Amino acid sequence: MDKNSDYDVVIVGAGIVGSLLAYALLKRSPTLRVVLVDENPQPNSVSKNFTHPGFDARSIALSAGTCDILDDLGFWAAIKDHAQPIEDIHISDRGCFGALDLCSEDKHRAFGYVLELHQIGSALNKQLDKLKQLTRFYGTRITNIEKQSPQTLCHLVDNTILTAKLCVAADGVDSLTRDLLSIPAQSFDYQCSAIIANVRCSKPHLNKAFERFTEFGPIALLPLAGNHYALVWSVASDDLSRLCALNDEHFLAELQHAFGYRAGVFSAAGKRDSYPLKLLKTAQPFTHRGVCIGNAAHCLHPVMGQGFNLGMRDLFVLAAIIGDLPDPQKIGGFEMLNRYWSARQADHNTTIGLTDSVVRVFNNNHWPMILGRNIALQAMRYLPDLSAPIIKQAKGQFPLLSRDTSE
16 A cells, blocks of 8 residues: 655646646645546647547636636636637527627727637646646546545545545536535536537627527527637437437537527537536535535536636635645645635625526526516616626626635
């Protein structure tokens, strides 16, 4: 049995949130001893075809606030050339009169940017290779966690034991680490799924994103480089198999019928993937020497593109609080973790509540609700101040550590 007893932080999950947390911790505190554990094979940094299931061909929308965080960490420069800005957002309710156009007042300060995950993964893996204080265990998983007063003992499947002051669960919505840490989570199934693909339309996108609400759920088009869009199409789960089985021609015809012609005529579709949509949240995402971040702490409907950006704010605050500790022995202690949650709780509650409310309001097909939401869209269209909270949430530029949370 190999026992390693000199780590400060064990991070479980080398997807985008876990990898960025490791990067953020060591950029802020280069002397920390950080371990990254992942059940997938180690990606090849030399190969041009970066492969890791957490960094696949899907696209992700980074809010302006997330881009600010990445810039603060010195990572934005490594990926910004691949990023496509979102300068305008068109919101509409299919078959109704309500519509809203949100425009960025400053074209140099977009709402956010869209990138393909594999581009982020390739650049991030190269940066992680440079961090000498980072140890990475790939192709393994944690089978048991022992909580002791000054530390946690993380048992790997090969009987290796990793001892650390703090264990961070960043292994996604079905987090085994969250269960091993005994952090309870509540889950709600929306009874729908998302189909994701890259599509091309006849009109140039001009950096405009679309959010089109239909009776079956929202359809989002996010602008990509090369005049493509990243499609996120929410469909009833019992209709998923039929849509995924269609050939490209019939799939695009179905999409055209559901979305309309605001973006032009759909002319091509790339590889399609899908995943179930559900809400997951943790009332308190920390326990003794353990904490959940990202999708392990909260999984949101993609309707407003808030899930990853909320996780990004999690990891930034956690790295900042750990970096500010005068004594590394306090890592993972109750005071530190309570300070973290005090800084994050309001953002969690607001973002999760707003996203879930939008889903429920626009999935309700009773005529009073339809009339009310369309009146609201029209009101925001003619009274721009009413849309300010939506714009603020979309940009995600919040004062994350503006108050003293140590009390």
